[in-house]
Amino acid sequence: AQGEGAYPLVEPENIIYGLCLQCHTECTLKIKLQDGVVSKIDGNPFSPGNMQPQLDYATSPQQAAKVDGSICPKGQAGVQTQYDPYRIRKVLKRAGPRGSGKWKAISFDQAIDEIVNGGKLFADIGDDRVYPGFKDVFKLKDARLAKEMAADVAAIRAGRMTVQEFKQKHSAHLDLLIDPDHPDLGPKNNQFVFMAGRIEHGRKEYAKRFTFGGLGSINWYAHTTICEQAHHIAYKYATAQWVEKLGKYSWKKGKDHMKPDFEGAEFVIFWGTGFAEANFGPPPMTPQVTQAATDGKLKYAVIDPRLSKSAAHGWWIPVKPGGDLALALGMIRWIIENRRYDAAFLRNANKAAANAGGEKSWSNATWLVNPETGRFIRASELGLGGEGEFVVLASGRPVAVDPYDSEQPVTGDLEVDTEVGGLPAKSAFQVLKEEVFKHDLDFYAREAGLEKKTIVDLAREFTSHGKRAAIDFYRGPIKFTYGYYAAQAIIHLNLLIGNIDHKGGLVTGGGKYNAMGGVFDLKKMHTGALTPFGVKSNREASGPYETSTLFKRDGYPAKRPWFPFTDDVYQEIIPSAASGYPYPIKILWLHKGTPVLATPAGHLQIDMLKDPDKVPLYIADDIVIGETSMYADYVFPDLTYLERWAFEGFSPAIKVKNWKLRQPAAAPVPEIVEVDGEAMPISMESMMLAIAKKLRAPGYGKDGFATSWDFNRPEDYYLKMVANVAMQDPPVPAAPDAEVELLRKARRHLPKAVFDEGKWRKAVGGGVWRQVVTVLNRGGRFEAWDKAYAPDGEFVAHTWSKLMNLYAEPIGTGVHSVTAKRLSGVPRFERMTGFDGTVIEFPSEYDLKLFTYKEIYGGQSRTSSNYAAQQAIQPENFVHISAKDAERLGLRDGDVVQVRSPDFEGTFEVAPGRSERVEGKVRVSQGIRPGSVAISWHYGHWAYGSSDVEIDGTTVAGDPTRGRGLVPNPAMAVDPYLKDVCLTDPIAGDSAYGGTYVKLVKVAGAVAEGAKQNARAAAMEEAARAVFRNS
C-alpha cells in the first residue's frame, strides 16, 4: 500500500456529469475518473433524480464534488459496460454467410465506401450477388420535387387527386418511386429503413435528421411496441387536444405519460409496475415512496401476479396475468354503480367550467356521441355552433361546447341516452357506462382471478381519499392484444376521481427545457432538407388503410395490418420487409437493437435476416455483437453512454422542470477515424456524417445548418441543443473563469478527437459558451425542488390544465384493417385475439400462464456484461412457479425445465447446427400466483460475448457466464393470421409478452449445491428472520 490519504474521486477535476443508460430512466450521473479511467459512478447531486431536494443549481461544481447522489445497482455497474472486453473497436464485415460468426475487421473508410456504393460486396467469399448501397436508395434528391410529390400524395389519400393525374403530372420522375401505380408508397428512398432499439433524445433528432431531411426516407423507427406503447398511446389519446389549423380541426395527440404525485398522495396503486424495479424509475421514485410510506402518509397497493420488491411492503393484489383489464372494468363498474366518482369534475365540459369549479383540467365525459358512427356530434350538425364545437345536454337542453372557451362555463349532464336533432345521442360517460355494464362484477372478478371483495375493497380505498389518490401503471397490464383498452381503463379510473393536476393526484411532471429551439432552431436549420413521404414499411402512422391505393387494390382483409393510431411498431418491421408488403426494402440499419432476442417470438426473424432476398443490405451498429447484429453484413462499433452525447427529460415522477445531459466522460474505446478531415471515434454519429457527406445529402458539411454554420462533427449538433437549454429564459449564469478551467481539467484525459475546446466553442459561438459551460459542469438544467407545488398547496405547479378524454373519438371511429370491424372509443372487455379476429385458445396441457418482469439489477439486453451486478447478484434467472403448482407438477426447486407452448417446441436454431434451448431452473415460491409462471428478462443470451466468434481467422472465445439463464420470448404465441410475428394489439401495435399459456417439461433434476455455503447462508437468514420476529 502507498499514497497515504489519497482519494482522487472527490476532486472536482476528476468528475464529469453524465447520464445513465442501463435502463431508459436514464438517471443523471456523477462519473468519477481515476488516472483517466472511469472508476466509479454515482448519482448527480445537482439533479432531482438523485437527491431530493437536489443541491441548489448555484452551488459550484467544486463544492458539489463531495456530495454523491444515489443510483441503482445497474447504474453502479456501468463501469463494466464501458470497459467490456467484447466491445467492438473496428468495423466488422462478415467473412461467411450471415450468422456464421466469421468476421474480418476492415477500415471505416472501406466500410462506408462499400455500404454507400454497393456492388459485389462479398465476392471474396464466393458470393456473386450484387448488394445495394445507399446510392441505390438516395434517388429523390430534389427538395422542391419531394415537397410537391408529398403534397400530391396527400391529395391522393384525401381523394382530391387520382393516381392517373399524379402520374401525368410527375411523368418525368416516376422512376424515383417505389411503384408508380401506388405513388402513396413514396420514393425509393423509403427502401432505407432505420430501426433503433435503444435510442434517446438528442440521438433521436440526430438520426431523424439523417433519415428524413437528409436521405428522404420516411422509415425511421424506435422500439416502443416491445416496451409499453399501449400505455403511451392510451395517454396520448386521453390527453389529445382538439386543434384548429387553417380552418380545419383535428385531434392532436397529447402527452405519453403521467404519474401520481407520490409525495402528496394518500393512496397510490402501482398497477403491473412498481417504484423499486423497472418503471421510470427507482432512483427518482423510491425515496419519495419509502419516505411517505414510513411516515404513515402514504398507503399503496401493488397489482402484480408476483410479489415484487415494490409489493413487499405494500398491499399485494395478485391478479391473474392479463386479468388487469377485467379488474379495471370491475372497479369502474363499482365506482359508477356506487356513485363514487367526482361528478362535478366530470360535468365540466370546457375550460371555463373547470375554472369555475376550482379545477385546472376538464373532460369530454358529457359530450354527445352518435353511437352509430362513433363520432362526437358537432354543434354545426345541429345548427348550434361551429365546426370546432361539440354538444352537451345541459339540464336536458343541447348546448354547444367550445372546449377551450374560458368565458362561458358549460356543464353537461353525465348520463344521457336520447336523440338530438334526429340523431341518436349518448354522452361519453353513458357510452362508457353501458360498455362496462355489459358484464357484472362476478364476471370481472372471475376474469381477474380475484375475489369480488378485493375489487370492491380496492375501488373503495381508491375513492376514499378525494383527489389524493392516483394509479401508476406501465408495462404489466398492457402487454396483451387488448393492452390499449386496459391502459385506457386505468387512466379512466384516475379521471373518475378527477385527480388530474392535484397535489397527490395524477400529474404531468415538470417537463423539460426545450433543446430544439431558442438560440438555434434546429428543426429548421437544415439546408436543403428533403420532405419524406409515403406509407411506412410497417404501415404505422400512415393514415387509415381505407384511404390508401392498396385498399383499392386489395380491400379487406389487409394483407398485413395497418396501424394508424400508433408508431414504433417494432416487431412488424422485419417481417414486413420479408413479406414485401407494402413494398420490399433494400437497406436495413439496425441501431443498438436486438429484435431477435427482445421481441416475442423474435426468433422467427432469424431466417428473414439471413436471407439477402428479403433484407438485401443489413448493417448494424452497437457496442457488442448481439443476438440480432450477429446476422448483419457489417457491424459498426458504437460509443457507450459514457462516451457520447444525448439528452432526456425525467418522467413525470419529477415535478420540477429539468433537462438531463449526456456528454463524453470516458475516452472512447472504438477506433478514432477521420471523416472528411475531422478526427472522431466511430459511432452512429460519425457513420451518418460519413454517409451523408459521401452522398452529398443535404444538411451536412459546409453551411449544413445555415450560412456559416457547418455540420462536420457530432458536437456541432449536440452543443447547439445544450445552448438552447442554457439560454432558455432566464438563461443560466455564465460560468466564471474557474469553472471554464475546471471544464478543461476534467477533460484532460479525452483525446482531441472528442474534446477540442475551440471546436466546442465554435459549435455554439462565443456569446453563449460560458452559459453552455455552466450546464455541462452540472450535467443538465434543473429547476429548484421547491417549485413542485403551486403556492395554493392544492395543485402542482406544472399542470396539464387541458382537456382529458373519457371518449377517444379517433379510436371510436376507427376500423380494424383486417377484420373491418369498428374499434371502441371507450375500453371494452376483450380476450387475446389474433389479427383475423380469432380468440386465442390453448390446449389444456398448457396450463401455466407466462409473464415476464425485470429485476432492478437487470436492464433490457445489455446487463449480462455487468459482472459485479446482474451476474454477481443472480448469475442466472429462474422459472418461478408457486409452491402449489410445484407440488401438482412434481417439480422441485432447482429442477431444470424446458418451456414449451403450442407455437414453440422448446428449441430453435440460431445458426446451422447450433440450437438454443429455452430451459431454466425452477424456483418455487409462495410469492407468485398459482397457475402462472414468471421469467425475468435480461438473461438467455447466445451472443453478446457469450459465445465464440471468429475475427480475422482467429477464434475469440465467448464468456459462457454471460449466456446463463433463459429468455422466454420464443415461447410467446404467434399471430394466427400473420404466422411470422407475435400477437399484437391492433390499436397500439404493442407486442403481447403476456397471455401465452405454456407447459414446463422437466429435463434434469436439481443438483445439490455446496452444503457448507448453504449452512452459513441459512444461519445468517435465520438471524435475519429473528430481527423481524422481534418487530
Added chain:
Amino acid sequence: MANHEDRRDFLEKVASAVFAGMVLGGAKVEAQAPAGGVEPTPPPPFKISSEAQEDVLLRMQRDLQRALTKPIEERRWGMVIDTRKCVGCHACTVGCVMENKLPPGVVYRPVIDMEVGEYPNVDRKFLPRPCMQCDKPPCVPVCPVGATWKRKDGIVEIDYDACIGCRYCITACPYSARTFDFGENWTDAAAAGKDGPLALETGRIYEELPNFEYGETWERGEGIIPQSPVGNARKCTFCIHRVEKGVLPMCVTTCIGRATFFGDFNDPESLVSELIARNNAVRLKEELGTEPKVYYLV
C-alpha cells in the same frame, strides 16, 4: 494519515513475533493511535433549495463533518438501517463493490432477501448486512498475527500487509461479514489478448485500478505478504476512506430508499443517535454480546 501510522506501529511490534512463528492470540483490540486523527474540516457551505426540507443525505453529511472536528477517540461511527424503507435493490451491494474494487467472491454488504408466510399472505423482507463493527469483535482476538483490531473510532480494521490469510477471523465472525480474496477477477472467464477489433485489453483496465481502503492506495498484487489484498480476509470498512474525507459511506449515499444512515453515536445531535433511541431499533444476534454498531429499524 494517523491510521496508517497506527498500523505501521502495530505491525512493527508484531512483526518479529510473526517471523518467529509465534501466534499472537487475543491481541490488543485498541490500536495505539496518537490523539487527533485528521485535520478538522469545516462544514461545507452547502446551499440547498429549501432549508426546511432537505435530502437526509445532506443532514448526515453535516453530522459527519461535525464529528470530524473532534479527536478520533471521541468519534463512534455507527450505522442504522431502516428495514421498512429497504427495497432490496442491492445498489449498496454493487456500489460497495465498485467503490472498493472488490473482486468476485468478496462481498462487503450483501442484502438478504427472504420470503415470509404462505400465499396469498406472504411478504418479502430485505436485510442488508454490512460489517457490524462490533464493540466486542469476535474476529479480532482470533487473529494470530494481530492484523485486525478495533480503532479508536470503533472501526474494525484489517491490515492487508499483515494478514496471512489464515481465515480464522472469517470463521469467527457470527455475521459472515468477512470473505476471502482468492485473487479472482470479474473478467477471468472472458477472452483475453491485445486490443484489436475487440477491446480485449481496454475492456478490463478498471480491474487494475487501486482502491483506497483505510485511506491508503492498495494496488492488488503488492504488499508485504505477497499479492495483498489478494489472499487476505476482507470486510466492510464503513468506507472510512470516504468518511475521513467528509463523505458518507457508499452504501449510504447510493441507497435509493434512503434506508441506510450513518454517523457518530457519540453525538446526541446526530441523526443516527436520534434513530437508535427509538424503540424499534434492534441489533443482529444481540444475545452474543458482540455489541454491534449497526442497528436495524423494524
